[in-house]
Amino acid sequence: MNRIINNPDLVVEDAVRGYLKAHADLVAPTGNPRVIRHHLAPRQGKVGVVTGGGSGHEPAFLGYVGDGILDSVAIGEIFSSPTAKSFHDAFVAADGGRGVACLYGNYAGDNMNVKLAVKQASAHGLVVKTVVANDDVPSAPVAERAKRRGVAGEVLMWKVGGARAAEGADLEQVIASAQKAIDSTRSIGIGLSACTIPAVGKPNFSIDNGMMEVGIGHHGEPGVKVSAICPASEMADLMLEHVLPDLPFAAGDDLAVLVSGLGATPIMELYILYDRISEVLGGKGMKVRHPFIGNYFTSLEMMGVTLTIMRLDAELDRLVAAPARSLGLTKVVS
Amino acid sequence: MRGVVLADAGGVVVEMVDAINANRAKLSEIDGAIGDGDHGINMSKGFTQAGAALGDPLPPLPKALQVLADALFEGIGGSMGPLYGSLFGAMAETLGSAPVLDAPLCGRMLRAGLEGVEEIGSAKPGDKTLLDSLAPACDAFDAAMAAGRPFAECLREMAAAAEKGRDSTRDMIARVGRASRLGERSRGVVDAGASSCCLILQTIAAGLEKRLQA
Numbered sequence: 001m002n003r004i005i006n007n008p009d010l011v012v013e014d015a016v017r018g019y020l021k022a023h024a025d026l027v028a029p030t031g032n033p034r035v036i037r038h039h040l041a042p043r044q045g046k047v048g049v050v051t052g053g054g055s056g057h058e059p060a061f062l063g064y065v066g067d068g069i070l071d072s073v074a075i076g077e078i079f080s081s082p083t084a085k086s087f088h089d090a091f092v093a094a095d096g097g098r099g100v101a102c103l104y105g106n107y108a109g110d111n112m113n114v115k116l117a118v119k120q121a122s123a124h125g126l127v128v129k130t131v132v133a134n135d136d137v138p139s140a141p142v143a144e145r146a147k148r149r150g151v152a153g154e155v156l157m158w159k160v161g162g163a164r165a166a167e168g169a170d171l172e173q174v175i176a177s178a179q180k181a182i183d184s185t186r187s188i189g190i191g192l193s194a195c196t197i198p199a200v201g202k203p204n205f206s207i208d209n210g211m212m213e214v215g216i217g218h219h220g221e222p223g224v225k226v227s228a229i230c231p232a233s234e235m236a237d238l239m240l241e242h243v244l245p246d247l248p249f250a251a252g253d254d255l256a257v258l259v260s261g262l263g264a265t266p267i268m269e270l271y272i273l274y275d276r277i278s279e280v281l282g283g284k285g286m287k288v289r290h291p292f293i294g295n296y297f298t299s300l301e302m303m304g305v306t307l308t309i310m311r312l313d314a315e316l317d318r319l320v321a322a323p324a325r326s327l328g329l330t331k332v333v334s
Numbered sequence: 335m336r337g338v339v340l341a342d343a344g345g346v347v348v349e350m351v352d353a354i355n356a357n358r359a360k361l362s363e364i365d366g367a368i369g370d371g372d373h374g375i376n377m378s379k380g381f382t383q384a385g386a387a388l389g390d391p392l393p394p395l396p397k398a399l400q401v402l403a404d405a406l407f408e409g410i411g412g413s414m415g416p417l418y419g420s421l422f423g424a425m426a427e428t429l430g431s432a433p434v435l436d437a438p439l440c441g442r443m444l445r446a447g448l449e450g451v452e453e454i455g456s457a458k459p460g461d462k463t464l465l466d467s468l469a470p471a472c473d474a475f476d477a478a479m480a481a482g483r484p485f486a487e488c489l490r491e492m493a494a495a496a497e498k499g500r501d502s503t504r505d506m507i508a509r510v511g512r513a514s515r516l517g518e519r520s521r522g523v524v525d526a527g528a529s530s531c532c533l534i535l536q537t538i539a540a541g542l543e544k545r546l547q548a
Contacts, residue, residue, distance in 0.1 A: 009375070054412075079370055080412035084419075108511045112416040112454050116407070139515065200362065200371040219370065221515040 001196050003301075008198035012055045012077055019062060023327060026066050032089040034082060037072040038065050041094055047165040047174045048072065048094025050102045051158060052082040053110060056197070057218060059328035060297040064155065066326025069162035071096075078197045078300070079219045081109030087117035091128050099127040099171035103161050103178050105150025106134045129171055131178040133157050135187040135308065137246045138215025138224045151218050152260045152297040152308045153185035156320065159329060163322035181316060186243045187308040190235055191216035191223070193264065195300035214238060218262075218299050218306075232269065236276035239307045244284075249311055251285030256292070256320050258308040263298035265305055270294065273305060290320050296328060336485050337434040338545045344392035346541035347402050351385035353537045354378055354530065361533075365526035368513040373414070373526040380410035380418075395435070399426035413511060414527065416454050417464065418534075424450030435542065437485040444472045444492070455510070462506035462513065462520065464527035471496040471535050486543050493539035500524055500532035 005011050013033065020029055020036065028039040042048060052074030053061045064070045071094035074082035082090075091100045102118070104110050111132070118128045133150030140147035161178035169177070191213040194203035205220040207213050212235075215223025230238075249255070257277065259270050270293050278288055289312060297306065310316065324331040354361075354377050361374030384405035388398055403423035406415050428446040432439060448468050457463040459470075474495030478488040501524060508520035 009379075076411045077376065078372070080372065080376060080410075081415075083408055083411035083415050085408040086411065108456070109411065109413040109416070111456075112413060113411060116416055116454065197370060197372055199375050200366070202366075202371070204366055204369065204371045217515060219512065221512060222519070 001198070001201055003198055005198050008201070011198050012075065015055070015058075016062070016075060026326065027062070030072070030089060030093050032086055034075045034086040035072060035089045035093055036062055036065060036075070037090075037093040038070070041071040042096040043071070044096045045098060045168075046096045047098045047169065047171050048091070048096055048100040049158070049162045049165045049174065050074070050090045050094045050100055051104050051154070052076065052087050052090055052102075052114075053105060054079045054081060056300045057297055059295065060155065063328035064158050064326050066324065068166045068322055068324035068331070069158050069326045069329065078199070081107060081113045084113040084116035084120065087113050088120045091117065091121050091126060095126055099129065101161055101165065101171060101174045101178060102128055102130045103154070103157050104130065104132060105154050106132045106148060107150070127171065129175045131157065131161070131175060131182060133182045135182060135185045136217065137186050137188050137242050139217060139221070142246055149217055149221070150182075151187045151189065152258055152306045153182055153187045153310070155258060155292075155296050155329060156185055156256055156308065156310050157181045159324060159331075160316060160319040162324065163319040166322065177315065177319060181310065181319075184247070184312070184316060185308060185310040186246050187306055188214075188239045188242045189216045189218070189223070189262065189304060189306040190214050190239065191220065191262065191302055191304040192229065193303035194220060195263065195302040197300070212304075215242070216304065218297070220299070220302070232272045233276040235305075236273050237280065240277065240280055243307060243309055247311060249286060249309060253286045254289050254312040254317060255281065255286055256290040256310040256312060256316075257281070257288050258292040258296060260294065260296040260306045260308070261298060262302040262304035262306065263295070264301045264303040267294060270305060277307065289317060292329065336546050336548055337436040338395075338542050339547060340396060340429060340433060340435055341394040343395035343435070343542070343545050344388065344398035346395055346538060346545070347388060347398040348385060348392065349541045350402070350534055350537045351381045353533050354381040357530075357533055361526055361530055364524060364529050367523040368508065368516055368520045369526055370512070373530065376410050376412055376414060377530055380406045380415065383409045396426045396429035396431070399429070413455075417451055417527070420450035420454045421447040421468070437479050437488050440485070440488070440542070441472075441476050441479055444475055448472050457510045460506060461509035462503045462525045462528070463510060464525070464531035466503045466506070466525065467496045467499040467528045467531040467535060470499040486546055489539040489543050493536045496532040496535040500528045503528045
């Protein structure tokens with residue numbers, strides 16, 4: 001394991017410290033070392049927008065605290081849900097008096113900790129409503145969508161929810177927009193190599209050289225098939241074959257498309273993949289209005305890529321296009 | 335009726351901390367087969383924090399269990415924080431301010447812990463989780479008590495059932511949590527949560543038995 005770390009048991013603490021030093025114009029610490037907030041949060045009169053999740057996915061989750069996106073974030077151990085206390089403290093840090101929207105991903109630990117934290121918050125009168133992302137197509141059949149994991153579609157959900165809150169919407173409206181965002185979004189990943197949690201010291205799964213795992217999860221959860229690596233254009237076709245029929249997406253749709261590396265993938269290869277994705281979507285009569293290409297939601301040093309597609313209506317288009325500034329995602333109004 | 339003086343039994347929690355720390359590498363290795371391989375690391379982190387928070391002199395067992403629950407809720411997150419936090423929190427609440435732990439109270443404590451876990455989690459017995467150690471252990475304790483067996487034997491039956499329950503997870507397919515994504519591939523290894531739960535129940539059984547007074 002060749003890594004740039006100090007104590008493998010303290011990588012999260014060490015990284016958060018560095019992050020706060022580097023981005024003081026965006027974020028600020030709180031009394032809980034596992035919660036960071038927007039430097040102006042809580043902003044009075046605005047619905048607080050919060051997420052949380054395990055570490056190792058940077059810039060998710062902490063990198064999406066910023067203008068027009070998230071107000072605070074709860075930070076967990078590598079690939080492990082934040083504590084209920086951290087979720088609760090993140091709610092408090094974001095509470096501007098109009099309630100808090102907690103937009104998070106569908107994992108057993110996060111579900112339990114959020115449930116406990118929401119209960120704890122309601123005990124002192126803080127109203128928290130939740131949306132659970134489940135955009136990962138290969139993780140369960142469409143009939144069992146509630147079982148699907150949340151993956152990079154969460155980024156678009158945060159963007160939409162954050163933009164809606166920035167417009168001055170109330171909690172019900174923010175939740176409704178964020179729910180619509182994730183319901184209109186589908187994702188798939190392909191993994192080309194394993195990843196290693198520093199404190200464990202060795203990979204917890206393996207992908208043989210020359211092979212790829214189609215449908216892999218953000219923590220190395222197995223996908224739907226393992227096959228020989230193929231050219232990028234064939235990977236793009238394969239990903240689209242899984243994603244497009246699932247919503248389904250159709251001719252005439254306006255789209256937001258997010259292609260994210262999983263940590264070790266050269267950025268240029270993401271563009272090689274996107275070239276083909278754009279071509280196929282265009283050929284099917286769909287229009288990509290908002291492309292996002294880069295490392296948006298990673299899995300430590302895994303080689304691989306995820307594709308996320310959102311179908312836009314007028315509201316989602318407006319909210320995705322709205323200005324935002326954060327480490328993970330910045331949208332400038334042209 | 336024989337019982338344990340709760341004011342003098344806070345050490346049971348210290349013994350749990352020691353047991354988890356001694357098995358840190360082993361629990362991670364078990365987890366590595368079908369999970370992240372970090373179960374021992376995270377459990378050890380939470381239990382060590384609890385050990386440090388117990389203070390000196392040791393508090394009575396109900397308070398010590400609550401300290402442990404709080405440390406897990408606040409310290410480790412993941413799935414194990416809320417699950418074990420709920421287990422020990424419900425146990426502590428059941429003991430309340432009782433001076434002595436006798437067999438019926440112990441049975442109620444174990445049952446309340448089981449219900450606490452079931453309430454926060456979504457698993458059922460047979461899903462290859464810590465419930466597969468915990469549920470049969472509770473049942474065995476109650477059965478032994480109903481059969482009129484002495485408290486010490488009830489504890490031994492409980493510990494034996496936990497171990498049997500842990501081993502039963504080897505042939506199960508994981509139905510909740512991250513390992514459930516493996517489907518059939520999750521068969522053939524014991525569950526990490528069932529393993530740590532068995533260890534905890536064995537430690538509780540041994541710790542209470544050695545503190546039993548006539």
